[in-house]
Every structure is written in C-alpha cells, then in structure tokens.
Amino acid sequence: MPENLGRPQRRALTEWALESLYDLVFTGELAPGDDLGEEELRTRLGVSRTTISAALRQLEADGLATVAAANGRRVVASFDVADVVELYTIRAVLEEFAAHHAAVRVTDEQLRRLGELQSEMEQRSATHRDPHRRDFEVDFDFHREIARASGMARIEACLSPLWNQTHAVLRHAYFRGVYADRTEDAAAYHDHREILAALTARDSDAAASAVRRHLEGRRDQLIAGIRRVTEG
Incomplete structure (x- = not known):
C-alpha cells in the first residue's frame, strides 16, 4: 500500500482507495499494461x-485504466504518441483560455502561491534524480492554480482528468529516461517564469500565449524523446 496515506473513515474510503491507485500509477508501482485485478x-x-x-x-473514467482487448481484464492504460498529441493539444486550448481570464482575476495571494510552487518545483528537480522518486505533482499544482485563478470551476473540472493522464505519461517517460533531464527542466521552468511574469503584469494576451508556447514546446520534446527510444 502506498506510504504517507492514512486509512480514512468509511465515508471517504472510496476516495482514499482511488488516491492510493493514483499513487501506485504515478510512482510506477503499477506500470502501463499491468493487471488491475480487483481481488x-x-x-x-x-x-x-x-x-x-x-x-x-x-x-477507468479518468483515462488511467482500460480494458484489454485480449482478455477483457482491466489494466493500467498505456499512452502512445497520438495520445500525447491529443492530451497536450486539448490542454493547450483549455489552459490558454484559462490563463487569458486568470490574468485579470488573479489575486496577489495566488501570484504568491504560484511563485512558491515554482520555487518548490525547481528545488525538487535539483535534488531528486532517482527515477523512482521523481514527482510531477507540484508542476500540475502550478497549472491548477492558474485554472482556479480564472474563476471558472468547470475549467479545472475539465482539465483534472487530462492532468492525471499527463502525469502518468510523464512519470513513466521519466522512469524510462525518455523525458525531463536537467536541460528540459530548465526550459520548462523558464516557460513557467514567463507565464508568471505575464500574470503578474495582468497581461491576458501574453499569459495565454506563454501557456500555449509552454505546452506545445513540452509536447514536442516529449514526443521526440518517445520516438528516440521506440524508433532508435
């Protein structure tokens, strides 16, 4: 059972079990294609x-599990290049829209929180190079905070399963050495700083453009890494 998760009261048991499954997928204990036997x-x-x-x-509804055609059993979902393109393309549209609206609504407290998340992210990447320990959750917290700053709860609701699926993709790509070395981290964090600067300036167009550039750039780097391993 995943560490750092205390067993809750009955009313929250299903949510706790789901979070435990997320943790098993995101840490690689359950890899793509692994059987998800109920017993x-x-x-x-x-x-x-x-x-x-x-x-x-x-x-399964969140896209992290699927039914294997061979035997009809539920397994951890696998993602290919087409899935990566789809995930990042949809995210770019929604997150660009969210950032555009967030720029005029973001509070000083939310800006402070974004800065803290970015600093935490950079500190973690500088110290955690073990593929068993890499965690992208703070990165998604950064994106989630922007969505919340847009003031539209449905944006976050739409993006949540996409973030979960992207997290699984990144986690397994990192584990295989496909993505997110120090150079890629530096590029991603430069993007984040540009997004934060645009939000701080309350510049809607600049914030939206910075988010789209970030997601499209990271998508292209991830795809290049996957193809380098699978086709090389």
Whole structure:
C-alpha cells in the first residue's frame, strides 16, 4: 500500500482507495499494461470489493485504466504518441483560455502561491534524480492554480482528468529516461517564469500565449524523446 496515506473513515474510503491507485500509477508501482485485478488490489489496500470496484471504475473514467482487448481484464492504460498529441493539444486550448481570464482575476495571494510552487518545483528537480522518486505533482499544482485563478470551476473540472493522464505519461517517460533531464527542466521552468511574469503584469494576451508556447514546446520534446527510444 502506498506510504504517507492514512486509512480514512468509511465515508471517504472510496476516495482514499482511488488516491492510493493514483499513487501506485504515478510512482510506477503499477506500470502501463499491468493487471488491475480487483481481488489483489482489494487485499493490497485492505478495502471491500465494493470500494475497490468503485475506485477502479473511476480510474477507468479518468483515462488511467482500460480494458484489454485480449482478455477483457482491466489494466493500467498505456499512452502512445497520438495520445500525447491529443492530451497536450486539448490542454493547450483549455489552459490558454484559462490563463487569458486568470490574468485579470488573479489575486496577489495566488501570484504568491504560484511563485512558491515554482520555487518548490525547481528545488525538487535539483535534488531528486532517482527515477523512482521523481514527482510531477507540484508542476500540475502550478497549472491548477492558474485554472482556479480564472474563476471558472468547470475549467479545472475539465482539465483534472487530462492532468492525471499527463502525469502518468510523464512519470513513466521519466522512469524510462525518455523525458525531463536537467536541460528540459530548465526550459520548462523558464516557460513557467514567463507565464508568471505575464500574470503578474495582468497581461491576458501574453499569459495565454506563454501557456500555449509552454505546452506545445513540452509536447514536442516529449514526443521526440518517445520516438528516440521506440524508433532508435
């Protein structure tokens, strides 16, 4: 069972089981294609069959699990280049829109929080080079804060499953040495600083453009890394 997750009261058990499954996927303990057998996971997490069934259904709805055509069993989803293109293309449209609106609505407290998240992200990447330990969650917190600053809750709701799927893609790509070395980290963090500067200036057009450049640039680098490994 994932560490740092205390078992909650019954009313939150399904949510806890789902978060535990997320953690197993994001840390690579459950890799793409791994079987998601209800009985094994129920025993592993110490929950009822009803609870694990509900959590797995939600994991599938979020795009992190799929049904294998060969045997009809639920497995951890795999993502190819076409999936990466789709994820980042949709994210670019939604997050560009969110940033455009966030620039005129963002509060000083949210700007401060974005700066803190960026600093934390850079500190983590400088110290965690073990592929078993790399965590992209703070990166997505940065993007989530911008979506919240837009003042439109449905934007965050639409983006949440896309962020989860992207997180899984990045985590496994990093584990395989495909993506996010120090050079790529530096490029991504430069992008983030440009986004933060545009938001601080309350410049909607600049914020929207900076977000789109960031996502399209990171998409292209990720695809190049995947192709280098799979085709080289």
